[in-house]
Amino acid sequence: MLKKLLIPTVGIVALAVLSGIALAGVPCTGTSTVIITENSIPCINAANICPGGDLDTITVTVTVLDCYGNPIVGENTAITPQTAGFVFKAADSTRTLVTDVSGVVSAKYYCFGGCGDLKFQAVCNGVTLGPSATIYITNLDNTISPPAYKCDAVDLSLFGQKYGSTTWPCGNYNCSSDGKCDALDLSILGQHYGHSGATMCP
Ligand SMILES: [Ca+2]
Ligand SMILES: [Ca+2]
Numbered sequence: 001m002l003k004k005l006l007i008p009t010v011g012i013v014a015l016a017v018l019s020g021i022a023l024a025g026v027p028c029t030g031t032s033t034v035i036i037t038e039n040s041i042p043c044i045n046a047a048n049i050c051p052g053g054d055l056d057t058i059t060v061t062v063t064v065l066d067c068y069g070n071p072i073v074g075e076n077t078a079i080t081p082q083t084a085g086f087v088f089k090a091a092d093s094t095r096t097l098v099t100d101v102s103g104v105v106s107a108k109y110y111c112f113g114g115c116g117d118l119k120f121q122a123v124c125n126g127v128t129l130g131p132s133a134t135i136y137i138t139n140l141d142n143t144i145s146p147p148a149y150k151c152d153a154v155d156l157s158l159f160g161q162k163y164g165s166t167t168w169p170c171g172n173y174n175c176s177s178d179g180k181c182d183a184l185d186l187s188i189l190g191q192h193y194g195h196s197g198a199t200m201c202p
Contacts, residue, residue, distance in 0.1 A: 022066070022067030022068070023066070023067075024066050024067075024068055024070060025066055025070070025072070026066055026067075026072075026125065026127070027064050027065070027066065027072050027075075027124045027125050027127040027129065028065060028066050028067035028127075029127065029128070029129060030067060031065040031066070031067055031068075031069055032062070032063060032064050032065050032103075032124075032127075032129045033061075033062070033063045033129075033130075034060065034061075034062050034079075034120055034121060034122050034129055034130030034131060034132040035060070035061050035062075035063075035132060035133075036058055036059070036060055036118075036119070036120065036132050036133060036135045037058065037059045037060075037061065038056065038058055038135060039056060039057045039058065039059060039108075040055075040056040040057075040175075043056065043175040045135060045136060046135065046136040046137070046138065046175060047135055047136070047137055047138075048138045048139075048140075048173050048174075048175050048188075049110050049112070049137055049138070049139040049140065049141075050110070050139075050140045050141075050151060050192045050195050051110065051111060051112060051113055051139065051140065051141045051149035051150060051151065051195060051196060051197035051200070051201070052110075052151075052192065052195030052196060052197060052199075052200035052201075053110040053111070053197075053200055053201065054192070054195065054200075055110075055140070055188075055192060056110075057108050057109065057110045058108070058109050058110070058118075058135060058137075059106060059107065059108045059109070060079055060106070060107050060109065060120045060132065061104060061105075061106045062077055062079060062099075062104065062105050062106070062122040062124075062129060062130075063102070063103055063104050064077055064099050064103040064104075064105075064122075064124045064129065065103055070103075071099070071101065071102050071103025071104075072099055072103045072124060072125070073099055073100070073101055073102075073103060074098060074099060075098065075099050075124055075125055076096050076097075076098060076124070077096065077097055077098070077099055077105045077122050077123070077124040078094050078095070078096045078122060078123045078124075079094070079095045079096075079097070079105070079107055079120055079121075079122045080093065080094050080095075080120065080121060080122070080123075081093070081109075081112075081118060081119070081120055082118075082119045082120055082121050082130075082131050083116065083117060083118045083119055083134070085114050085115070085116045085144065086112050086113065086114030086116075086118060086137070086144060087112060087113050087114060087144040087148045087149065088109075088111065088112040088149075089111035089112065089148075089149060089197050089198075089201050091111075091202075092107075092109060092111050092112065092201075095107045099124070105122075110197075110201070111149055111197040111201035111202075112139070112141075112149055112197065113139055113141035113142070113143060113144050113148055113149040113150070113197075114137065114139055114141070114142070114144050115137055115138055115139050115142045115169075115170035116136070116137060116170070117134040117135070117136055117137075118134060118135055118136075118137050119131045119132045119133065119134040119135070120132045136169070138169060138170050138171070138172055138173055138175075139170070140155060140173060140188070140189060140192050140195070141155055141197075142155050142158055142159075142170050142171075143155055143158065148197075148198075149196065149197030149198065149201075150194075150195070150196040150197065150198065151189070151192050151193055151194065151195050151196070152193075152194070152196075155189070156189065156193065158171075159171050159181060159185070159186065159189055162181045163181055163182070163186070164180070164181065164182065165180070165181050166178075166179050166180045166181075168181055171185055172185060173185040173188040173189060174188055
């Protein structure tokens, strides 16, 4: 009896796969989402990061659904940054979390250095989701060479060379529309000087 039931079922599944019909319970790129949220109100579509975590942060939220909109629950989902020009603390270079009852995993990020456009993607059950939209990062640690994710003398020197510039958005830490590396930005740099992800990140 079991065999009689099993063979048609296997046949139907195989037919669905061969014909490209989406299966329930399998992550679906069309319905799943990878979204970046910037957690500081003054900046829209940008984030000013201190690698110590005491300025702005970003959150990546992945919702894993099958093609019918059902959540994929209790599955490992790995989130990875997708953009060159950044260095992340090792634990953040791939963050693996288990989806909740809504198929959601969420991770906060600030333990990194670098400046520019950053985006993320996720992998669940072998299916790649995303990438997310990009978010522009101005980081008080602009230098991705060691010492990584630390606001230090190298960053101060770089800022000094660009002081007064309106064409170097990486130093516009105050997130103002002035787009200028000026005294306000230097003040923020001074407040966070010495902050390091190596000691301040979880
Ligand atoms: Ca640095
Ligand atoms: Ca500025």
